[in-house]
Amino acid sequence: MVNSEQNNIVFYNSSPLGRLGGAGIYIHIPFCKQACHYCDFHFxxxxxxxxxxxxxxxxxxELRSKSITHHPSPIxxxxExxxxxxxxxxxxxxxxxxxxxxxxxxxYKVVENPEITVEANPDDLSNEIIRQLADSPVNRLSIGIQSFFEDDLQLMNRAHNAEEAKKCLEIATQHFDNISIDLIYGIPNMSNEKWLENIQTALSFGIPHISSYALTVEPKTALHTFIQKGIIPxxxxEVAAAHFQILVDKLSENGFIHYELSNFGKEHYFSKNNSSYWLGKKYIGIGPSAHSYDGQNRGWNVSNNALYIKSIQENKxxxxxxxxxxxxxxxxxxxTGLRTIWGVSLERVEREFGERYLLYLLDQSKKYIQSEHLVLTGDKLTTTKKGKxxxxxxxxxxxxxxxx
Incomplete structure (x- = not known):
């Protein structure tokens, strides 16, 4: 069993503190075996x-750790x-x-026992690869299952099949304690019963974290083209909303905390990487198309592999x-605040942005509080179950x- 560090996020007044002042590094690997029909990421x-x-x-x-002439500023x-x-x-x-x-x-200075996550596809996770990952510094896997049904995987043009999805989890759970999987709902022709079976299959492996997203039709993707041509509905x-509610109810019954709109984790298994984005912590994005943030400035790298490599080779x-x-x-x-269980702090809005922003927020939120989509509890404005x-x-x- 890998010596896996759990995500020790400390809660105080309903806010996760983690290690104050920490930062993250995201490394974008711009390669795929094949293009998923719904994906618009750079690869x-x-x-x-x-x-x-x-x-x-x-x-x-190395360059990002030393440069002082660019924004975002060096971390x-x-x-963390x-x-x-x-x-x-x-x-x-x-x-x-x-x-x-x-x-x-x-x-960089790195904390003791940082969270080190690798996104992985089931077809890459052989027994030997999982063993090698478990012997490496990696202590968290995020596995792109998406569905346990063959027809869904074929519709999305995933590189793995349903059997590989289940087999990799059988092996991975023997070596990793900290595993997240991705599931997609709202797929055309997916019934509520079929979606529930997907969730139950995931739960059967004892996974402590699930990220789940509605199938979204992005411009210039194969999925968008198929829908325009009438090949895929x-x-x-409404189906996606029903699937979302089934997901929330089923995972809640099984001890998961719905800590962000698309993320569900058992206690101590929230994604520290993702939580840092939602909480406004600093991060550096390495690789083509990767984004960075230093609290005041946002940056993004060129979305072209050849141009990216050429520039870096020239020390630019x-x-x-x-x-x-x-x-x-x-x-x-x-x-970001309304997507999470930590909500929006009125005190923080006034402190960081001023009274005018606070008054505007209070005025605009009234109708949603009255319709029971938002609730104001003390200092925190959060979404209700109805509004999430x-x-x-x-x-x-x-x-x-x-x-x-």
Whole structure:
């Protein structure tokens, strides 16, 4: 059994403190075996530049630790989380993952027992690979199951099949304590009964964390094209809402805490990496298309593998940046806060943004409190069970266009 560090998030007045002042590093691995029909993330199905990319990622880790001429600013806080996302990080060799983790340790202060997560697809997780991962510094797996049904996986053009989905969890749970899986609901022609069976199958493996998302039709994806041509029916919002409620009820019955709109964890198993985003902590994004945030500025790398590698080889950071206005930061806080169990703190709104923002928030939220989509308890404004599925829409109605 891997020596896995649980996510020790401390709660105080309904807020997770974790280690104050910590930061995270996200490393984007822009390769996939094949393109999922619904995905609009940046990736390539060609692995020709994989070795060059790994070296470029390592060099960016070093460059970002030393540069003082760019925004977002270099991170001086200790690193609490290292997250390999994608794309498909499990497409790399274990030695590549270790090499990049070593580069983080070489260039940054890292806390004792950081959360180190690797996103993985079931078809990559053989018995031997899982054993090697368990012997590495990696202590958390995030596995892209999406569904345990063959027809769903084929519709989404996933690289794995239903048997591989179950087999990898049988093996992974023997070696890792801290595992999250992804599931997608609202898939066309998926009945409530079928969705419930998906959830029950996941629960049968004793997984302590589940991230679940409604199937979303993004522009310029294969799914969007198939729907336009009438090959696949348009996902139904009412079906997705029903699936969401089934998910919430079933996971609640089984001891999961619904701590963010799309995330459910057993106690001590919340994603520390994701929680840091929602709580406004700093993070560095390494790799093409990766985003960074230092509390005031946001940056994003070029979404082109060849241009990214060329720039890094020339010791240039291929990053564009923007400085967030006070209104931008207020809107982001409202959006992320209402998605979580920690809600929006009125005291924080007044302290960080001023009385005008607070009065605007209180005025705009009245109708949602009256309709029982929001509830104000003491200092905290949170979504109710009724309002949770609609939290993004409610948040957008509380946004300010400009108050500066």
């Amino acid at each position: 390539s199905t060609s692995l020709k530049k994989k070795e060059e990319m790994v070296l470029a990622l390592a060099k960016e880790i 001086t806080e200790s690193i 989380t290292i997250y390999f996302g994608g794309g498909t990080p499990s497409i790399l060799e274990i030695s590549d993952l270790k090499f990049l983790i070593d580069e983080v340790y070489r260039n 348009q996902p139904d919002d 950071l291929p990053i564009e940046t923007e400085t967030l206005t006070k209104t931008d930061r207020y809107n982001e806080y409202i959006m 599925f609609l939290s993004d829409g409610i948040a957008s109605d509380l946004f300010l266009l400009n108050l500066e």
